[in-house]
Amino acid sequence: MSKEELEKSDRISELQDLRGSSQIPDEGEQKELMDRRRFFQGAAGVLATMMLGSCSWQEFFQNNFRRMTKGEIEQTVERLRVEYKEKYGKEFVVGTEGPIDATLFGYALDLQRCIGCRRCVYACVEENNQSRDPQIQYIRVLRFKDGEMDLEHSTIYYDPEEVPEKGHYYMPVQCQHCANPPCTKVCPVQATWTEPDGIVVVDYNWCIGCRYCMAACPYMGRWFNFAEPVIPADKVNVNTHYLGNRPRMRNVVEKCTFCIQRVRKGRYPACVEVCPVGARKFGNLLDPESEISRIIQTKRVFRLKSELNTQPKFYYFFSI
Amino acid sequence: MGRFFVGAAQRIIRGTPLYYVWVVFLLIMISIGIGAYVKQMRLGLIVTGMTSYVSWGLYIGNFTFLVGVAAAAVLLIIPAYLYDFGPIKDIVIIGEALAVSALLMCLMFVTADLGRPDRAWHLIPGLGILNLPRSMLGWDIVVLNGYLFLNLFIPGYILHKAYNEKPVNMNFILPFILLSIPWAVSIHTTTAFIYNGLAARPFWNASILAPRFLASAFCSGPALIILLFQLVRYYTKFHVKNEALFKIAEMISIAMAINLFLLGAEFFKELYSDTHHLSPLEYLYVGLQGKGRLVPWIWTAFTFNIIAFFIFLIPYTRKRFVTLNIGCVLIIIGIWIEKGMGLIIPGFIPATLGEVWEYAPTLIEVLVSIGIWSIGALTLTVILKVIIPIELGEFTRTTKIVA
Numbered sequence: 089m090s091k092e093e094l095e096k097s098d099r100i101s102e103l104q105d106l107r108g109s110s111q112i113p114d115e116g117e118q119k120e121l122m123d124r125r126r127f128f129q130g131a132a133g134v135l136a137t138m139m140l141g142s143c144s145w146q147e148f149f150q151n152n153f154r155r156m157t158k159g160e161i162e163q164t165v166e167r168l169r170v171e172y173k174e175k176y177g178k179e180f181v182v183g184t185e186g187p188i189d190a191t192l193f194g195y196a197l198d199l200q201r202c203i204g205c206r207r208c209v210y211a212c213v214e215e216n217n218q219s220r221d222p223q224i225q226y227i228r229v230l231r232f233k234d235g236e237m238d239l240e241h242s243t244i245y246y247d248p249e250e251v252p253e254k255g256h257y258y259m260p261v262q263c264q265h266c267a268n269p270p271c272t273k274v275c276p277v278q279a280t281w282t283e284p285d286g287i288v289v290v291d292y293n294w295c296i297g298c299r300y301c302m303a304a305c306p307y308m309g310r311w312f313n314f315a316e317p318v319i320p321a322d323k324v325n326v327n328t329h330y331l332g333n334r335p336r337m338r339n340v341v342e343k344c345t346f347c348i349q350r351v352r353k354g355r356y357p358a359c360v361e362v363c364p365v366g367a368r369k370f371g372n373l374l375d376p377e378s379e380i381s382r383i384i385q386t387k388r389v390f391r392l393k394s395e396l397n398t399q400p401k402f403y404y405f406f407s408i
Numbered sequence: 409m410g411r412f413f414v415g416a417a418q419r420i421i422r423g424t425p426l427y428y429v430w431v432v433f434l435l436i437m438i439s440i441g442i443g444a445y446v447k448q449m450r451l452g453l454i455v456t457g458m459t460s461y462v463s464w465g466l467y468i469g470n471f472t473f474l475v476g477v478a479a480a481a482v483l484l485i486i487p488a489y490l491y492d493f494g495p496i497k498d499i500v501i502i503g504e505a506l507a508v509s510a511l512l513m514c515l516m517f518v519t520a521d522l523g524r525p526d527r528a529w530h531l532i533p534g535l536g537i538l539n540l541p542r543s544m545l546g547w548d549i550v551v552l553n554g555y556l557f558l559n560l561f562i563p564g565y566i567l568h569k570a571y572n573e574k575p576v577n578m579n580f581i582l583p584f585i586l587l588s589i590p591w592a593v594s595i596h597t598t599t600a601f602i603y604n605g606l607a608a609r610p611f612w613n614a615s616i617l618a619p620r621f622l623a624s625a626f627c628s629g630p631a632l633i634i635l636l637f638q639l640v641r642y643y644t645k646f647h648v649k650n651e652a653l654f655k656i657a658e659m660i661s662i663a664m665a666i667n668l669f670l671l672g673a674e675f676f677k678e679l680y681s682d683t684h685h686l687s688p689l690e691y692l693y694v695g696l697q698g699k700g701r702l703v704p705w706i707w708t709a710f711t712f713n714i715i716a717f718f719i720f721l722i723p724y725t726r727k728r729f730v731t732l733n734i735g736c737v738l739i740i741i742g743i744w745i746e747k748g749m750g751l752i753i754p755g756f757i758p759a760t761l762g763e764v765w766e767y768a769p770t771l772i773e774v775l776v777s778i779g780i781w782s783i784g785a786l787t788l789t790v791i792l793k794v795i796i797p798i799e800l801g802e803f804t805r806t807t808k809i810v811a
Contacts, residue, residue, distance in 0.1 A: 270608060
């Protein structure tokens, strides 16, 4: 049922309630009653949204993830699973796996290979339960003309029959998981932070929705749920992590987490896995033998907007 | 104490027909604003014109402007208490009342901008986590609330004494007054630092931002004060000397001169070096990639500010109420555009990855903003209704309560 239909049926049942109480109001009275009712609904609505939103007291008083005890985390996960089951009719896994020892995740993207097909964009949306309406996409694929690397002359709006296009190259951009992140610094409530394995995460239940982090990020790595996120139940990914791809709520910020739900279990991020040309590389920066470390050692790499000293753990390189 | 509240309530309830019209008008505006806010709460910030590109808009613009108005009370405090300038000393309390209303509006505008006001308790140290010393927004919350306290406490103490017909103990209150001077500077500086500290936004990331903030605040705030005092002296028996108003106008001319000079310095740096940092300024003043919704606005502001500058600079026009008031109105509109939308929006355009995506406020945002301004105006009206009789000595503990 659409929202309007729901509201309509709400109103009809209200009128039925009134009739049931043997006071069948005439047209004028009906209208007046409706008006008054709507006013009170409005007033109660403010209170309800202020105090509860669509949620429970447990959710209202829920602590910052980093301050929760083990028991509290278990309770919260249980509550979320019930909530998600109600909403999507599916059993969810809400993981809380911690960082792996001696691991610092890093990413490298081969500009020579990328063909601009955007498969990464859509794989990311599906894996990470981004809202389909309004649309949120963590990865933006910029198209440049050959001979340029000026962001202001790039575009994300290209739609050719076939990629790659002659005379152009592509540069996908997503959260750069900076070692010196401006976004976590500015957050007034520490709702976002860097995990020991280098992943910058958001506690969606702690975010107050001020969007200061979005103003601070130089890479457009953060996205805001301006409306209630919509994910079709048959599309929802039930394998989630608390700090990652679990379904979000309205009016909070979200972002790429290197697919925390996958990488902490030893898997690759979805974008790495889906890339048809192998342009995306991922691994442990602390392991000198890892693919990512080998790339940094043997290729010429650069980091986006390095002049801002954000120190991304996301490298771009040219394979040839 | 009970007696005070009964007397105060009577003074708030009773008034001329014009007073009732004014209050009812404000109450209607407030109701409309609340209605719009309820809709925003129900549907999310999608009802605003903000996007992931331009993630702050009209609310934060108004907030920034009003912090300046609040800070400007200091321009009355300095001559009143430091230089003991009699004509201003008589009226300083009304300036502080304006600061209180402005601060309340600031807090409401920030709250209106929050996606999750239900989680505002996360900001309370101890209960939640206030990210100090790292977050400038955290600091801003601290200094704004501190300034609100000072501006309630100082006039509150002075009025309390006046109500009880007792002399003011200057030794006790002077330290608070002195503290409020740097504190006023701090609220505006910290607010500037919220934007200033973001390397991602070259338009804001210029050290001239905080000084410009102060200069423009000392134009718009006092201009509002000049208009307010004329209204107060017209509608009440409260006496405001012309001398005081002209003194304030003189200070505005200096502040505006500095503001325009700093603007010029900014223009020179951006135009002459001609780097990509020029883009937001280009967007603002001439448009970028065929988009330039703010262009007519900023030129209006620019023209108004220049005209007002000359009105305030030339003694002939400064000391004539017709021209003085025109100057005040021009300055208020000019700075509201320049410091509000003219400062916030271009910070986001072009977006950090180069895209030019424009912003325009929606009707909901406009209505919520009008609602908040109306709450501010109502608060100020009610405060003045109580404190002016105290100031005049008409309302003390010995005044009979008229049935």
